[in-house]
Amino acid sequence: MCAGWVIIMSTQGFDFADVDDLYREIILDHYRSPRNQEKLAESDLEAEGMNPFCGDEVVIQIKLVDGLVDAVSFKGNGCSISQASASILTDAIKGKTLDEAEALYFRFRDMMYGKSSSDDDADQLGEVEALAGVKRFPIRVKCALLAWATLEDAIKKHAREAEKKTSDKP
Amino acid sequence: MLDIKAIRKDFPILSRQVYGKPLVYLDNAATSQKPTSVIKALTEYYEEYNSNIHRGVHALSMEATDRYEEARQKCAGFIGSPIAENLIMVRNTTEAINLVAQSWAQHNIGPGDEILTTHMEHHSNLVPWQKVAKDRGAELKFIPLTSEQTLDLSDLDRLLTSRTKLVALNHMSNVLGTINPVKELGQAAHRVGARILIDGAQSVPHLKVDVKDLDCDFLAFSGHKMLAPTGIGVLYVKQEVLEDMEPFLRGGEMVKQVWDDHATWNDLPMRFEAGTPNIADAIAMGAAIDYLEALGMENVRQHEISITEYALNAFQELEEVTVFGPRDMSQRGGIVSFYGGDVHPHDIGTMLDREGIAIRTGHHCAMPLMNKLAVPATARASFYIYNTEEEVDLLVSALKATLRYFSKA
Missing domain, CATH: 3.40.640.10 (Type I PLP-dependent aspartate aminotransferase-like (Major domain))
Structure with missing residues (x-):
């Protein structure tokens, strides 16, 4: 069956050089050995995120001490980008205030949508910058953003609850 | 028997390249390509x-x-x-x-x-x-x-x-x-x-x-x-x-x-x-x-039985991959859904895409079935009149390379 052109195709190698920018070593490392998986016994913030398009799921829990992220955990199911991004997030927000964590999300989101220069990002984002290659694969951007959008949900929910507590006081 | 080489010439899109590689279109259950006459x-x-x-x-x-x-x-x-x-x-x-x-x-x-x-x-x-x-x-x-x-x-x-x-x-x-x-x-x-x-x-x-x-x-x-x-x-x-x-x-x-x-x-x-x-x-x-x-639907069916059987046999080499659906070709059409063990279907899809191979990944608008299969999603290759066994070989070797790329070893 149609030999000629096929032989050329069959000898094609699979070096995947092109995807190395997407699947950087740091990402694969976080995917293979996700950090901070231990469920927290008690948490101040918790939110669940889902991407129905591909079935990625993530739950994030945060424990605050003196207004700083003291412990953080995630549990999830999904592609390497969504899960590595969640793992990187948990490391990245430890020791930060919620405002700082939220600012990091905004910066990361801007990077994913191509709204910031990579020089700025390298300084500000730390390990999160490893996800920069994802923006060249637009269909995967929402995989990378899932955990972060979930963090944002958790922060907003926490702020609403705090506001309610204040206004409930006599 | 279908003359696949002649058929392929009727589909202009099949001669294009994707990321510098020949297009291998295996997403026919989503939509087929169109011949010049259409x-x-x-x-x-x-x-x-x-x-x-x-x-x-x-x-x-x-x-x-x-x-x-x-x-x-x-x-x-x-x-x-x-x-x-x-x-x-x-x-x-x-x-x-x-x-x-x-x-x-x-x-x-x-x-x-x-x-x-x-x-x-x-x-x-x-x-x-x-x-x-x-x-x-x-x-x-x-x-x-x-x-x-x-x-x-x-x-x-x-x-x-x-x-x-x-x-x-x-x-x-x-x-x-x-x-x-x-x-x-x-x-x-x-x-x-x-x-x-x-x-x-x-x-x-x-x-x-x-x-x-x-x-x-x-x-x-x-x-x-x-x-x-x-x-x-x-x-x-x-x-x-x-x-x-x-x-x-x-x-x-x-x-x-x-x-x-x-x-x-x-x-x-x-x-x-x-x-x-x-x-x-x-x-x-x-x-x-x-x-x-003009091709004859009997011939179309025979071609798909033959290429799907070929694919199912080739997939047996991949131990970590689960293939869904019946093995008996009288009960099966040219669709092969699979789950790549530790490698998420979405990652498989991206890797194959970069090699010019178009497959579908996700829940395929069948979320209740995904629940029954106990998987979040699957990868799916689906064949039509212009697909060749050589394209199946490419799919399988690219899939092998993908599994190696993500392997935890």
């Missing part, structure tokens, strides 16, 4: 006789009307309907099923009645029935699956009863490739006085479907999965059922006479085709049917 039928219509149909007295309108109705005739012949007027032109399978839900089911299904479907339906053959069941106080029941993902009919007598008013199922699963015994289920449905709707989106493009032989009440299919453009599909309805149905959309074309406060309905099938239809794409679907009939 593309030409579209441009001919717009360049030579573009006009509205059924109303005009001028030459172009009469020409377009003839060609549109000729396309309907071709579709009728293709599915073995003796009467072309039993075919309603719609946008796609989804619209066809919604038409049945709204124009037939909402008036023929009542409180305490049952609709029987399966656990391997596309959302388009499930969500409309959820609404009918809710609106009419009816109950949805499901035929379960065997371990090989065929229908488990052992309990059919309990599931299909005098309360059942409709059996709605797919002829071929868009995820598993399973071919369901729709003829036998139609006979069983009719014995209890129920109607049967067959979702033929995956079967009509790939094997000979004959509505007389199946004796089905409704058959729905889309043009775009069978070489035709997007935006055109067909609903076949058995004559006695069609006469009983309420109009779907209301407006021009579907009426005979209109007064201030009421109107009378046009003859069949125009009664169900309100507004200007998709003339160009319907005519191009006629060209697609000409192409498939």
Whole structure:
């Protein structure tokens, strides 16, 4: 069956050089050995995120001490980008205030949508910058953003609850 | 036997490259590619006789009307309907099923009645029935699956009863490739006085479907999965059922006479085709049917049996990969869904894409089936008349390389 052109195709190698920018070593490392998986016994913030398009799921829990992220955990199911991004997030927000964590999300989101220069990002984002290659694969951007959008949900929910507590006081 | 090399020349897109690599198109269950004759039928219509149909007295309108109705005739012949007027032109399978839900089911299904479907339906053959069941106080029941993902009919007598008013199922699963015994289920449905709707989106493009032989009440299919453009599909309805149905959309074309406060309905099938239809794409679907009939649907089916068997054998080399669906090719079409162990389908899809190989990943609009299979998603390769064993080899070797790339070792 149609030999000629096929032989050329069959000898094609699979070096995947092109995807190395997407699947950087740091990402694969976080995917293979996700950090901070231990469920927290008690948490101040918790939110669940889902991407129905591909079935990625993530739950994030945060424990605050003196207004700083003291412990953080995630549990999830999904592609390497969504899960590595969640793992990187948990490391990245430890020791930060919620405002700082939220600012990091905004910066990361801007990077994913191509709204910031990579020089700025390298300084500000730390390990999160490893996800920069994802923006060249637009269909995967929402995989990378899932955990972060979930963090944002958790922060907003926490702020609403705090506001309610204040206004409930006599 | 199909002459694949000659067929490939008829599809301009197959000679393009993706990321500098030859395109290997294995996403035919999502949509098929289009041959030159279909593309030409579209441009001919717009360049030579573009006009509205059924109303005009001028030459172009009469020409377009003839060609549109000729396309309907071709579709009728293709599915073995003796009467072309039993075919309603719609946008796609989804619209066809919604038409049945709204124009037939909402008036023929009542409180305490049952609709029987399966656990391997596309959302388009499930969500409309959820609404009918809710609106009419009816109950949805499901035929379960065997371990090989065929229908488990052992309990059919309990599931299909005098309360059942409709059996709605797919002829071929868009995820598993399973071919369901729709003829036998139609006979069983009719014995209890129920109607049967067959979702033929995956079967009509790939094997000979004959509505007389199946004796089905409704058959729905889309043009775009069978070489035709997007935006055109067909609903076949058995004559006695069609006469009983309420109009779907209301407006021009579907009426005979209109007064201030009421109107009378046009003859069949125009009664169900309100507004200007998709003339160009319907005519191009006629060209697609000409192409498939010239190949012969028996030959199309034989080619797909052969390439799918080849793929299933090749996949056996991949120990960490689970392949779903039956192994018996008499019960299976050219669809191979698989789950790559530790590597998520989405990652597999991206890796293969960069090698020029187009597959589908995700839940394939069949979330309840994903739950039954206990996977978040699958990767799916699906074949058609222009696919070769060499392309399967490329898929398998790229898949092997992908699994190595992500391996934890």
